[in-house]
Amino acid sequence: MSDKTINISDVVNLPLDLKEQKKALEQKSPAVVEGKVKVYDPNRDNVKNLLEMLKNRLSRQTVSSLVGCVHCGMCSDSCHYALARPHDPTMTPAYKADQIRQIFKRHIDWAGRVFPWWVHAKTPKNDEDLNRLKNIVFGTCTGCRRCTLNCPMGVDTAVLVRLTRGLLTELGIVPEGVFVVDKDSWETGNQMGVSQEDYIETLEWQQEEVQAELDDPSFKISIDKEDCDFMYTVNPREIKYDPRSIGYACKIFHIAGESWTMPSFGWDQTNFGLFSGDDKLGGYIAKNLYEAARRLKVKRIVISECGHGYRSSRWEGYNWAKYKQDIPSESIMITLIRYINRGLIKVDPSRNPLPVTYHDSCNLARSGDLTEEPRWILERVCTDFREMYPNRSDNFCCTGGGGALSMVEYKPLRMEVAKIKADQLIATGAKLVCTSCHNCVDGLSDLIKHYKLDMKIVQILDLVAEALVIPEKNEKK
């Protein structure tokens, strides 16, 4: 195990890396030319712009969180950063939120405008200050909302961090990784820049795999088929790195006798707007998905296993896109429960004998409604399910949330604070850690490797697919 401790000043003083921004400018990247992705301009008055945007972006909810903090310090024990670095008070959630609160007090709130010193109201002086602000809100918080649910006042620190990220994103003062993913999202409609060709090819490949496994040439993954029961949407990571999960899901839909389709565009259920704080990008990606469902006249949208994808597509996206939810959407976990409960698929738990624990994704359990659903499934598809403590909405972040996986410059700090999660995992004694989130899969994989834990990561679909009893007629001869 690593016993290295990062010097926090090395993190907050990390410079603004502009390689990708410059490259995009030189290549005349469409998202940059059209002004969808903002590029940092040192000749602009960025401080002034930030202050103007702040005024326009405040809502009653954010203002209440800005004025509501009493500096009681109760949130200091909630955050995995603070718990893993007890010697470092800058990890306290209130301190992180204070970075934007101080600016709000100085320019918008009254006591701070008159007596700034008295309430620590401050103004950023230059771009260096904005860069430091960037390193705090992107580098020391995963927006997991654990502090939010543990604040006696109900202050939503994670929302304030996202608000600040959004302001900085508009100025191009962002980590390189965030810039790249934002650009890819605008240009390709998915956050990993997967081309339509690759997407279709991957689906065809999975179709062939399942056909061979079931020895059933009638199995088909239909693309853009109208009037199906539901439209299945996935995480680009599934196309790029884990296409088996698409095969598993579609095989289960087929056995359950469903009619489903996948859209050729608008298939990315994830949304980097959640992490970068860019509501415009969030609205664009979410709207692509909702429009696809409308175009295909489906009755439902089913969202594959991903915490931030579920939160964005099911909850936040409609608000960002100002889009009325006329077609219901659900997580694939709900779909699976329906199948198992109605006997549409049969599962044999003895095929998953290893001890399994479940990691609640923050976005499913704290910003979404799914805590009992994964447990219900796991209790039916494996024989030794063990709770992790704390769990459900008290669980700790995988430490890769909030887009942290795309920001390599903060990885050493992320790995250091992952200690708290590593200890939580070790205490279960499980050999498999199951999570219903592709982002958590990567976050947890990083820490399992870093802390050399004897564990493997799986998702619900992996375990259901393993336990799935293939009906006779489909079984390979």
Next chain:
Amino acid sequence: MSEFLRILEDEVQIVALAFMATVYTIRLIWMFRFKAGKEVTNPVGSPRVGAAYSMMNVAMPWAMESARKNLSFYVQFVIFHLGVLVAITATFILPYWPEFFEAEPIVRIFQLFMGAAFAVGLIRFIRRITSPVMRLISTPDDYFSVALLTAWFAAGVFAMPNQHEISEWPLILFFGMTTLFLIYVPFSKISHYLYYPFTRYFLGKTMGHRGVFPRKKGGEKPAGME
């Protein structure tokens, strides 16, 4: 009772209260001028139940890990806020129903609450000075607010016997500080009680809508089974 104390207990308090109410009203109008975020999604739970649950959070230490794990801090919180409630009540009873404090047990009960709150105030002040976390997030207003409240409780302990015929100084001190409070509070973090219902309501409404509040302990029927 001297005329000075009489005016301090009555007219001055009314003027200070009116000032506080005016500033609070302006403050609320200011807050409500910011646009309200709206949920346009189909709900899973009830925003109303979520909001109610969220508002009651303060009385459910088991519902929040930060309170569960810091029960002593929670007890301090309860004592401190009961002290505030008792002291505020006293500021109304002393001028308008002085006979109430003729019964010694009542005086003792009020003194007990304020004395306990004073002790908690001291602990909180020391914590704010000694803990690196608290020092980092504390502003001069935070220190001043705790110090002022703690001193007010101490003044309250001495003022409760309400013996202006023997000595008026404890009462003058207590009501003098009350006046200062009423004028200072709307500009300080002590006004958090004004925001508490809103902050908790907004969070509760969203979380209730999404089915996160009331928080699940397990054993509930999963969705997808209907």
